[in-house]
Amino acid sequence: MEKNVYLDNAAATRLDERVLEAMKKYYFEVYAVATSEFGYSLGIEAREALDESREFIAKNIGADFEEIVFTSGSTESSNTALKGVAMDLKEKKGKHIIVSKIEDFPVLNSAKSLERQGFEITYLDVDQYGLINLDQLEKSIRNDTVLVSIQHANQEIGTMQDISKISEICKNKDVLFHTDATHTFTRVPIDLKKIPADLVTLSAHTIHGPKETGALFIRKNTQISKWMDGGFQEFNKRAGLENIPGAVGFAKAIELVTPEENKNIQNMRNHLIKKVLGEIPDTTLNGHKEKRTPQNANITFHYVEGESITLHLDMRGFSVSTGSACFSKSLEASHVIMGIGGDHERAHGSVRFTFGRYNTMEDVESIVENISEVVSELRKISPLGKIHEEDKK
Amino acid sequence: MKFPYNEKVLEHFRRPHNVGKLENPDGKATEGSPACGDMVSVYIKVNPQSNIIEDIKFESYGCASNIATGSIITDMAKGKTLEEAKKITWQQATEALGGLPPIKAHCSVLAVEGLRAAIQNYEEKHGIIAEKVPTTIEIVNNRLKKVMNPLTGLDVVRTNLIKKIEIDNGKVLLTIDLPSNHQFAASIREEIKEKIETLWDVKEVIVDFIE
Structure with missing residues (x-):
């Protein structure tokens, strides 16, 4: 086969060998489940690798260790953000959600699914470049608005929203803000110490990391309803066996972007x-x-x-x-x-x-x-x- | 390498036959599908004595299956009489291409329609058209057989999607056995409207869904 020139890196990327190298150990040697600190040594080592990866990712975006929840990628992260907040706040606050018209499918279709369950969704228009209107956003926020979800950058046209201003608006109106940062993460710096976003979708598949590996940043004291039942992993926010090779590969992939x-x-x-x-x-x-x-x-x-x-x-x-x-x-x-x-x-x-x-x-x-x-x-x-x-x- | 089409389709796509425009064509037509955005133009030269299509060309603003079908169907029509060419079906064209993915049906059916419309254009210009008959349920039904259900690649009549047809004073009312939020509802509606609205005595087409 002739050389293939691959220019579809927003869809999936070639895994970096160094990422695979870092992951191997956790498939072949330290393959145990991440145990508590009182578990057996292989499990403790697995736990440490998971913790270190989490710490590394948290530092990269100005977050704290316990604010990073590993997921199976962007789709799960965004589903958890929208549905988790919706379910938690529907009785307490209301059933109104704001998204932009051009969100990627995990956000857009989560919103549509909630709409079928009785939520009211405002789909914000964008201008000819793909930017939302901040005044329109502010006017759309109501007393019963539980979440605003606006992507950091668009999956098709790459347009970047001003999430700094958007998150300020949401903060002032006391509404939670989620942003899908799948297409900016590591390519554009993001500092969550300065940007008061409450939930951020992250993924490894766009940065030469493993597929089906991602994370959701959940700011401290932000309540989400856990929707997948199982064990108490990931601070009891995401059930299921931890993907330790994935977490290690994700951290390595982030480290390699310069x-x-x-x-x-x-x-x-x-x-x-x-x-x-x-x-x-x-x-x-x-x-x-x-x-x-x-x-x-x-x-x-x-x-x-x-x-x-x-x-x-x-x-x-x-x-x-x-x-x-x-x-x-x-x-x-x-x-x-x-x-x-x-x-x-x-x-x-x-x-x-x-x-x-x-x-x-x-x-x-x-x-x-x-x-x-x-x-x-x-x-x-x-x-x-x-x-x-x-x-x- | 693994491509989404078979070698024959790719060959017609790579080097399509009979491409271009005919100067002073005897018949021509442009067909477009708002559902997928493709467009195709067909030009024919007809021998008035024998009614044989002596030359044919096509242009495409379309995807691979549209271009490949345009190429094969113009090959098939060349040298045939108008009556013979009219009878070439989308199925025959697809078979000649060794098959197309079902979801691509409506992009390719467009090329077949382009050919038929160019013939019809010739017939109308030369007064060969049959006398105007009032639209009946049967006529509507026949036209609906050209509307593809993209899920199966088969037409909406054969896949039993047409629940009801009513004709009232130039108004055609259709009920489709799909929910209105179905992924293809809008495109099926558009295609149906396109096909039925051109009937000479139809003033309005209303397409309803079951919920």
């Missing part, structure tokens, strides 16, 4: 955007020019369809994704592109490029060259491209 790497990723991303917009006509950048994660580019190639682009690129050895309805299992166009006021046409030809540790500047050069050819071929057979060219004449 500011230099983030800068490098941003440079590659910037170069891609500049080249594509500069060299390929009729292209539009989706999302915000500055307020976006360093690893994300999302571009619409007008007059052509996204799945056709991605399949052609796949046959040439490039992995990217699209917001086109034809690409999704549900046959629905991206709710994010539609949410930023795009039409079906904008979603139809949108392609997402997300960078990671293993990409190089040569990858950028070669994908731009290939995408330029592919788009030009597809435009030749598109009725829309020609209509447009005739208009130009």
Whole structure:
């Protein structure tokens, strides 16, 4: 097989060997359950590894040890945040929740599920860049609002919300605030000593860590109703056997991300955007020019369809994704592109490029060259491209 | 490498046949599906004596299955009479391609519709169209057979999704055996409306769901 250029790091990343190395010991040697301090030695060693990983992750985001609860990833973390708070506060405070229209599915579909159970959900609009309106947020908060959940950065267009201001607004109104930081964690620094968020979703799968491994930050004294019954693990907030190799791998993955790497990723991303917009006509950048994660580019190639682009690129050895309805299992166009006021046409030809540790500047050069050819071929057979060219004449 | 389509589909996708536009076509049509956003245009040249399609071209603003079906169906129609070409079905086109994923049915059915619409356009222009008959439940039902249920890749009639059809004074009322929050409810409604609204005596199409 030829070299594959992988630019879908927002979906999943290649595991770093050093992460796997760190994890191995906890599969083959220290495989015991994490016991209490009075357990047997193998279990005590497992407990220590779990504690150290937790401590490391907590420090990274300015949290305390007991504020980090390990989970099976973003989906579980966000489900726990929304449903855990909803169930705890529905009798005590009310049944109103605020989310943005362009949240990722764990938050959006948790909200919809609660809606079916009698909660009232406000889906905040976003502007053309994907940013919510802070005044609108403030006006939407009511006496019976139990939670505001606004993502730190968007999964498709990379737009970053001002979670500092959002969390201040929520704090002043005495409403809990959850943010899904899956697509910013370690790529953009986050300090929870300064940002008064109450719940934060974190994941290892986007940072070359193990899949199905994540955490939920739960600020001290924030009550959530435990929804999965079992043992008393994770401060009695999440039942189930602790995933110690996962926790160790997660901590290692965080340790391996450096500011230099983030800068490098941003440079590659910037170069891609500049080249594509500069060299390929009729292209539009989706999302915000500055307020976006360093690893994300999302571009619409007008007059052509996204799945056709991605399949052609796949046959040439490039992995990217699209917001086109034809690409999704549900046959629905991206709710994010539609949410930023795009039409079906904008979603139809949108392609997402997300960078990671293993990409190089040569990858950028070669994908731009290939995408330029592919788009030009597809435009030749598109009725829309020609209509447009005739208009130009 | 593992691709989502078979080698034959990929070959037609990579190098589609009969691509482009015909200057001064005898018949042409553009069909679009708001559900998935694909669009296809078909152009035909017809020999007026023999009614044979002498040349055919297509353009696609669509996904791989749309492009591949456009390629195969124009191959199949070339050299056939209008009557023969009209009878080419989506199933035949898919078989000729060695199969398509069921969920892709409606992206590819569009190419077949494009061909039929281009023929219809030719017939209308040349006065070959049959006289206008009032719309009946049977006619509506036949049109609904072209609306795919994306879950199965089979049409909504065959999969028993049509619960009720009523025609009242140019108003067509349909009840679909799906909840309105079903993931495909909106796209099925749009496709049904598209198919029925073009009937000459239909003024309004109302699509209801069971809950």
